Amino acid sequence: xxxxxxxxxQIYLRKPHPCGGYEWEVLRVGMDFRxxxxxxxxxxxxxxxxxxxxxxxxxxxxxxxxxxxQS
Numbered sequence: 708x709x710x711x712x713x714x715x716x717q718i719y720l721r722k723p724h725p726c727g728g729y730e731w732e733v734l735r736v737g738m739d740f741r742x743x744x745x746x747x748x749x750x751x752x753x754x755x756x757x758x759x760x761x762x763x764x765x766x767x768x769x770x771x772x773x774x775x776x777q778s
């Protein structure tokens with residue numbers, strides 16, 4: 708099952724950007740992702756499978772994210 712991503716999510720990827728940053732902000736979601744490096748500000752496009760495989764953790768979730776209710 709695909710991971711749910713939202714605009715504004717901040718994610719930590721396994722491989723660093725050439726500037727040394729691991730943290731990214733999601734600017735576009737779809738079959739391709741537009742990500743902004745939070746260290747140097749560079750914007751890159753990556754295919755969804757590469758982002759899903761490289762995802763280590765979510766640092767912060769975007770405003771569209773709703774916490775699941777626990778019963």
